[in-house]
Amino acid sequence: MxxxxxxxxxxxxxxxxxxxxxxxxxxxxxxxxxxxxxxxxxxxxxxxxxxxxxHPQVVKAIQDQAQQYMHLLVYGELVQSPQVAFAAKLTEYLPPALNSVYFTNSGTEAVEGAMKLAKRHTGRTEIVAFKNSYHGSTQGSLSIIGQEEWRNAYRPLLPGIQHLDYNNFSALEQITARTACVIAETVQAEAGVRPPQQAWLHALREKCTQTGTLLVLDEIQCGLGRNGTLWGFERFGIVPDILLLGKALGGGMPLGAFIAARDIMWSLTNNPVLGHITTFGGHPVSCAAGLAAFNALQEAxxxxxxxxxxxxxxxxxxxxxxxxxxxxxxxxxxxxxxxxxxxxxxxxxxxxxxxxxxxxxxxxxxxxxxxxxxxxxxxxxxxxxxxxxxxxxxxx
CATH class of the missing domain: 3.90.1150.10 (Aspartate Aminotransferase, domain 1)
Incomplete structure (x- = not known):
């Protein structure tokens, strides 16, 4: 065979x-x-x-790190230099409000973490997403996917989800003081590459600020240079409260991240402790590869x-x-x-x-x-x- x-x-x-x-x-x-x-x-x-x-720099970084150590303990307990170095490097290139990085294994896990973080930080349960959006296929991510065809075989899904029309100004009125977060792709990829109107994205940012809602931008597919700027949101002149990364983040190794301000991220540390935990997220070999890939992207x-x-x-x-x-x-x-x-x-x-x-x-x-x-x-x-x-x- x-x-x-x-x-x-x-x-x-x-x-x-x-x-x-x-x-x-x-x-x-x-x-x-x-x-x-x-x-x-x-x-x-x-x-x-x-x-x-x-890429030769990525391959070498993987080989070097594999000779030092691989898995040690669950995420967040030990100081692991590849995680520290990569998190510090990413935040050098991000706005000051995005200064705390939580590494995951993948993009969909970053989405899951961000949903939990938004609920925990705001004390709210409602989540707004958009039609024709794609955010991954785990149960929580599937709940906010923007097409019923992809959701209906797995119901019941998470409650409290609204799907609004992307690029629709009047739809933003559905965002209220009950909304924990709005999750949007900076550019809708699986819809066939549908970017937002700049004025609409600014209105979305303003509405989230007015209502105390966290704005989550999913750049898992469009981030890290693919849009022609390092971060997709740079092209539109706004800053999210939580940024989602994945795919290219690990330079070919499995890696994702959700990134927020440290005071927001701190919500996961208490009541209960270990509010979000992962065994392999931020694996040292993946982080070493990701850092090498990020450096190669900049150097070239x-x-x-x-x-x-x-x-x-x-x-x-x-x-x-x-x-x-x-x-x-x-x-x-x-x-x-x-x-x-x-x-x-x-x-x-x-x-x-x-x-x-x-x-x-x-x-x-x-x-x-x-x-x-x-x-x-x-x-x-x-x-x-x-x-x-x-x-x-x-x-x-």
Missing amino acids: NNRQLFLRHVAQTSDAPLALEITKAQGMYMWDAAGRRIMDLIAGISVCNIGHC QLVPAVQAKEQLFHQYLQHPAIKAVRSQGLLMAVELENFPFNKKVIDECISQGVLTDWFLFAPECLRIAPPLIINEAEIKEACGTILHALDKMSRR
């Missing part, structure tokens, strides 16, 4: 038609399958590999180049079958006629050595979210493959 057969038999599946590509190596922009075929990764492991696969000055690369995609992606190209930095949605057509294009791209995908709440859109290291020649090659696939599928 080969690896693909073993994969289908023994690894729990999340769909009845997995890609089932057997990857044996990944480096920079590329992956290689078991037959030695090179595949360009145009989605960066779903926005994880911002600085590419197996990848973020300032994002918007120019974004424009190259717009320049090259011209085709009658493309209805729209929406983007916020190197997070892009290429809107096509429908999902069946999009899926054929995606499959053709993969067969031609370019890995892309679709969006959960916008299946008619082809996903482009490459490592930020992508260069102009690679952008041109990727776009050429997409255009070839569009030509081929349009003729059928």
Whole structure:
């Protein structure tokens, strides 16, 4: 029995038609399958590999830390230098109000922690989220996902959740003194890359301030440079009360975080003690990798180049079958006629050595979210493959 057969038999599946590509190596922009075929990764492991696969600085940091120590004790009890160094580095680049970092294993765990923190700090129970938002698939995160299709199979979910229309000014009146927090993606990713109106995001910030509600911005997918600024909220001129990070945070290792002011975060330390706890969150190897990746992102000055690369995609992606190209930095949605057509294009791209995908709440859109290291020649090659696939599928 080969690896693909073993994969289908023994690894729990999340769909009845997995890609089932057997990857044996990944480096920079590329992956290689078991037959030695090179595949360009145009989605960066779903926005994880911002600085590419197996960056040498990250690999070295992992090796060095693994030789020092790995797991020691549950999170928050011992002074572990990788956690301290990475938390301190992140807060250097954040506004003063975001100065306390709680590391988790993943983005959805960061969401869960933020929901608990907001309830504990405010003493309130109501949570506001938005339609077509995506925040993860654990039970609490699922409760605030913005599509009933993804929620209904797992009810009952958390009570006290409201889902409002994103970018709707009148909907903000539903935020009141009963609301513990509002959780919003800074850019709605799985909806097919839908950024907010700046005036609306400012109005949301003001409404939360007026009502004593904590504003939680989810930058798990759009943060760490992908939008063309280090933090997505920088493009809109506001600061959240809690920031959620994940995906690219660990440089390819599992890591997430929720970040707030220390006086807010202190709420988790008492009544009861251990108000939020994790065994492996902030694992020292993951934090060492994350710090190395963050430093590499800054040293290579990848973020300032994002918007120019974004424009190259717009320049090259011209085709009658493309209805729209929406983007916020190197997070892009290429809107096509429908999902069946999009899926054929995606499959053709993969067969031609370019890995892309679709969006959960916008299946008619082809996903482009490459490592930020992508260069102009690679952008041109990727776009050429997409255009070839569009030509081929349009003729059928």
